[in-house]
Amino acid sequence: MRILRAAIVTATATALAAVTSGCGGGTSPGGAGDDSPTTLTYWASNQGPNVEADKKILGPELKKFERQTGIKVKLEVIPWPDLLNRILTATTSGQGPDVLNIGNTWSASLQATGALLPWNKENLAAIGGRGRFLAPALDATGVAGKDPAAIPLYSLAYALYYNKQMFKDAGISKPPATWDELVADGKRIAKNGKWGLGAEGGQLTNNIHQAFALGKQHGADFFDRSGRPAFTSDGAVAAVKQYIDFMAKDRIIAPGNAEYGQNQSLRDFATGRTAMVLWQAAATTFAADGMKPDEWGVAPVPVPSGTPGTGRQTNSMLAGINIAVFKNTHNLHGARKFVKFMTSDGEQRLLNKTYGSIPPVTAAQQDPAFNRQDTKVLRETLARSATPLPQIAEESQFETSVGTAIKDLFADAAAGHPVTTASVKARLAKAEQQMTK
Template identity: 30%
Template sequence: MGKKTLYSLILVSVLLLGVVAAGCIGGGGTTTSPSPTTTTSTVVKTETQVQTKTTTETKVQEKVFVRFAGWSAGETEMKNYQKMIDEFEKENPSIGIKYEVITQMFHENILASFGAGVAPDVFYVDSAWAPIFIDKGALYPISDLADKSFIDKFYPFLLEPFKKNGKLYGLPKDWSMLALFYNKKLFEQAGITKPPETWEELEQDAKIIAEKTGKPGLAIYLGNFNRYVPVAVSNGAPKPWFEKPEDASWFDNPVVKETLTWYINLYKVGKVDMENQGKKPYVVQPGDVGAGWLGDAFGKQEVAMVISGNWMIPFLADQFPDFKYGEDWDIAPLPAGKSGRATMAYTVILGINAKSGHPKDAWKFVEFILGPKGQKDLVVKAGQTLPSMKGFENDPDMWPQHKKTLSFMSQYDNVIIFLWGPKSGTLEGKFSDAMAAAMRGEMTPEEAIQTMKEIVQQELSG
């Protein structure tokens, strides 16, 4: 073999080693969709035949599915969420979102799903239920996933119910406050020129409207302790807080006894007693007028007034477009008591399951929904409720109805976050059951108050 031949073989060998090395470096990596395996064969002939085979394999990234559970304030909210989910999946093709709506006993059902090992990855948690979920270890600390700079964009007062031992367990998706919604045309027919300024005027206007128009003046829910609290606090009662059995003494406060009796009798006297006397009621619950909830009763113009939150605004716009804000209906602050005005503030987090198999993927979805784009599109533009992230107060896309409710903030002496203590959710449900029984006339207001005291003592006795 001559020198030239030998040099040629050496050169070919070096080139072939380079081809092999190049094939190995380029062969790794993951994509979001499958692609076929490619096989390349290179054959070089000199005096000795050499064959090299380079194989490139593409691994397939599996799609992760994140289950997201919430309740719904109506068809409008569900449609808005599905639109945002579609956008998220388009931007994140490796993550799929399974949206589940639970219509009844939401928190109880979520807690039960943990026991069965089938809890969703992301789910709503109301401020009143937050302590229970945190104590049960059901929530992944959001402070372990989110940057502090992102957390600092939210209103601090909305974060308080979701903190414990230096950890933050969720960020609010939005918030709402109670306001008085009233039908301007029914008011005009009844000769009433302005919304009620006090709780006493609220009841009196309801009576006048029923007498003059034949429509009930006010719709309320049976029970619903949280809707009663502004009445108590605006009349001088302290904010309710139940952490130990002795806190049941809140119900011994004379203001609480007086105002709770008044609130129960709105329905007991305004509906039950009136019908027993053969008269038209001036207070009803939604079901009494063939409605599913307060927004439905108000939108159908079956009642003149309801006390509800910002979540009712998009429902009315979507389901009753001919019932025009400003022309047919308007919003006013809650009536005042003897000690000023008070309202309730409601907020809900998108909690992440502490046992989720995909916490980072879940957080990516949560961050999308709660971030500036989500707040702008889902909350501000869609008019869903009020944005929980700072900086949107004067956004030109904010609906005028929501801007008006925000303008009431300066009139309130107390804005009360829906939280009564570590067992707020349980207490709220049991308080409401006792109140509802009294409203239906199944027990007296005094018996209901005593029952509520006993509930606190039993639930917090250890």
């Protein structure tokens, strides 16, 4: 039988108690209400090149909201490596924000805690209704058949970014469409201190995103039809080994990438140390590191056939950021107003344009900015070849257990230890044991 790890079990058990103990902007008991009608606390995820950049981007928009509504928003931008733990702590302690951003893959896990406001018909009507949002984005807002636990804010998919000059210098005329081509191109480039592909082996969520898409290509979902972990299936093992082999066998990823965290591989790419990187939306980070738009190109993530699509041709998890409200906020009216503001057509165009992501609000996609080379690839991937991660309560545990297994395998590769099918399966078996009893 599946179980949650201790932290999530605790969150589930205590979050319901937390809704009467003061989570959100106010301090009075009794759950959601409007005891603090002129203030909101907002936890934003780090979408730009760094936390300070996000503050500069969001600051004027929060002032705009304050002018429109009289509600002041206290902003905290939280880096991705810290965000999930901060949220889980808030659900158990009752000390958290009114409104927060979450990775869309966490929707079902956080929904299971009972700490997030369900977006029922009344709450959805307050922000303009369900019909404003793209259906695939809504698929990643919680368990199917239940009211959404959050609302889509920024939609993302993975793409392959490549350095045009490094490709030209290596005599490569076009970006790779298959993994064999990517490895061959990477080997032509990986010499004299340059590397073919970047990775962030120390970042658990990115590890999962890459393994999940490769898993689909190997016919694996990491969970069976009954929802039980299947981390040691032949397809799951092959997918993880393929990813680690880019460092261990093919030697197109630098060993130092085994320890990389958020955005470090993007800096290597922007400064000409690495020729390719698999990422969601990276234009603002490249620019912050001095790379000009005409110096990089973008293409769909490779698939075995060379043509992305569904099933074994999936080339990205359906990525994105959702915005949620803590169930016991003491400014429910203001929190809904803020979500409506952040998902308005104008803010969706502005913020997604700035971050290089795709608006999950249909009307906002009409802006020409979302038909540029890079955003067009992301938009088409979302529509044709991206698949949501499993919307199950244990998803955040999946990210932690399998993400850590991949991190440890990268460490083995970086240290020169053999990475075999057996060693990969052993790491994944340990991760599976952490999920089951």
